Amino acid sequence: MEPSTTSDASLETIVVTGEQPGPGLWKVSKGGHVMWVLGTLSPLPKRMEWRTAEIERRIGESQEVLLGPRVKMEANVGFFGRLALLPSLVGIRDNPGDAKLVEVLPTPLYERWRVLKQRYIGRSNKVEQWRPIFAARELYESAIRHAGLVEKPLITDAVRAAASEAGIPLTPVLLEVGIDAPKAALKDFKKAELDDQECFRLTLERVDTDLARMAERANAWSTGDLAALRALPHVDEMGPCRAAITKLALMRERGLDDIEARLRGAWLDAATNALARDATSFALLPMHLVVDTDGYLEELRRRGYTVVAPDEDAVASSAPP
Template sequence: MKRPRLALALSLCLALGASPLLSAQTAPPLPASASSAPLLEAITVSGVQPGPGLWTVTRGDHTLLILGTLSPIPRDVTWKTDQIDDALAHAGELILPPKVEIKPNVGFFGRLALLPSLIGVRNAPDDATLQQTLPPDVYQRWLAVKARYIGDNRKVERYRPIFAAVELYKEAVKKAGLRKSGDITRTVVDLATKHNVRQVPVPYTLLVDDPRAVVKAFKRSTLDDVSCFTQSVDNIDAQLADMTRRANAWATGDMTNLRDDRRAKQLQTCLDAITEGGVAQRAGIADVPREVRTLWLATVDDAMAHNAQTVAIVPIDDLLGDDGYLAALKAKGYTVQSPDDE
């Protein structure tokens, strides 16, 4: 069974590579100038729009309505909340998005002692540079997108490829005028508060025993992350355009155009690079996506057992696909109806 993709690809990557081990909350062209970065058309969905559709999950007389959240989205995108507002007005509980934390299984002073060993943890073993690590053609393509989105950052040249890819993604999203989907979740939480709906968190915490040994082993280890890096470099411009298209689709309830097989493939490649290494498996990090999905499904089972109606918020990337949460619900015997079927 494949692991759920989620933004776990980024959170687990950061958990392996920085202080989030304490707490983890993605002919060679010549380098282009930063001014050549693609400009995305600003999106403001106006007028009477249906807003994002809700998946309907049923078993007997019990109903679960799921809002899939999209990230990132344009800063000025708006969406109509009538449907989710009405759903919450008749709901017994709101299941919040899963939250993952990866922490050292030590006390306060143990965490302080761990901090020095975290210095340089993003860097490649033996101080190798990206130019030394990557195939020449991939490195030339990297220089082009780095010039557009990151600029003259020499430190990133000593990062492992997967951490350089994370830095590229973060800076490209920022330059494109996009933002995280936190406002969507906050809006839903505010609506739930207005209707006095009980909010149910889905927290998963992995306690890492002997974290200093894990950090040392990770610094010495290699990751099979060149494929993840290559896809990130080659897809970044198209991804920014796709983000605009998907944001429009999300705000207007167009489920067909929310699907993005290229993004799903890239996320899975990067997640595999993180979780299939020996260090990740010994620390238990490889099991996190499966454990999070199991915890979420158990939370749904409990809510469906005692509520006539429940609402849940889940990232779109976790919902869709053969290994997504919707497929898992069907496998458990629930009836799942897409917004397209309404």
Template sequence: MAKRAAAGALLVWLACAGVPEGRAQQAPPEVVDLAPVVVSGVQPGPGMWRVTNAQGHTLWILGTVSPLPARLDWRADEVKAVIASADAVLGPPGWTLDADVGFFSRLTLLPSAMKAQHDPQGRRLQEILPPELYARWQPLKARYLGRGNGVEKDRPLVAATRLYVAALDEVGLSPRSGVGKLLEKAYKVRGLTPVVTRVEVKVDDPRAALKEVRASPLQDVACLQRTLDVVEHQLPLLVERANAWAVGDIDALQQLALKSQYDACVGAIADSELGRRRGMTNLDARAAEKWMGAARTALAGNAVTFATVPVHTLVEPGGYLERLRQAGYHVESP
């Protein structure tokens, strides 16, 4: 997701922020100390969905999830074999920021990026959050982030991300696994460059974008609220989903196919005045249209194509598998 390149550290944090769907708790719940067991070592990973057209051309789709076990050693024999025979590879769907920011420019932008993480009015979290929500935040902050006050200056969205990543680390999960690197290596061996299927949000002037982010208010309290929900109650569920992917349990993986945690917070940016000015409207619909177009082209022109798509966007009602079936393709589950 080149999210790092453009709208400052705020959007970098946003890229891996985590919050599930659900209503907020009316009273501060007790923090439950659970110790879910994360698989490690060599694991097979999941099977792939197979999509075919009338000519017998095949699109193999690997469903992905994040986070995954931090110490996962993915064997990937079946996936490597498919890539070795593939004529093309489709990159994952979604959106990305397209900004021309060189190394030295990044260095000069860093102070602005750091300021973009803070509330534009200089408020601390205690001043932004409702009292009951701040009461829930405090014990979780102390447990996962320590008792320092630096995070108290952050916007709720940024604070949510810091908390979520720290909580993942404690239970042995990571939003950045080695799966991407393994796939990139297999693509390189085959001599393939993934077709870009993500919608690109163009940022012509990163410095101006950062200034805009610094000055823009965001409706991001709900992002922190939902992040507290997942940290308090749903870490074991995330571990179960990560384990299901690692061991190749497709049934469990589909049952645990939650909407991306990133999706639940992206509205804080996309629905803001800043997001609308930067063309971040209707991102999901635009991304789905672009990916489906790439899939149709690949199936028409290639005997074998490989793709990666987040599991929840594959299996949800109206998701990519349903769209492919409606388009007349035959879809086989792993």
């Protein structure tokens, strides 16, 4: 693989600023009960102000608000909960034996890293001893800041505030996972050989070629341009990164290698229960799980619910009898 040749100028998609409407709401219904679903996205424009009047109105009409699906680890194994987000953790982020990236990566891949690191991280060498999976995350976060984007829970915070103001209860959608002997698990991870080069390569690929598209997706969410959101493919560079971790023997042995499927099941259970229980409810769900042809809303459609996108005609979107 050749080193990156993408120039900063070619990456400059101007991100929106000021007040923006955000996307419309998906309507899921059955038997007279309705759930309004807001698709979330990250990163978003740093200087965007989201116009939330419709969101606040729908939340005020609801009996409960489902938060986005997430994994909850037991308090005594918080390490694994934080690991799911790939933070920079002292003690586990370094390569075994303090090896440097130049020693563990193929030369072409390292050269591509070196160019992108210089562009977005600078001269700091602190990441050169990190495992590729952590170094890739550091590069990604630096690159989106450079593009005027931010990874913060802006949407969830606004929804929480609206629910609190209206006195509507929040329902977490959690997959609760416990691990026996967490100290032993941490020790195993420190010495484990991670197959994380694919995670590293795809993250570099996304930073090098997809940064402008990330800005376009952020703009499309902000302005409510659903056609653009559907047209711009969702790139999940974190998928191979999560897979690198869940494939470890220590994760399989602890029953943590099927988290994605279990999380899907947890959200679908919570959503169908809310639709049965409440006349009106509201839910948060990552945008790609809203619009994907195999996403969570498509699964509800297959189960006989009517799913209507903000820009669709209700008749055309009805579930088959």
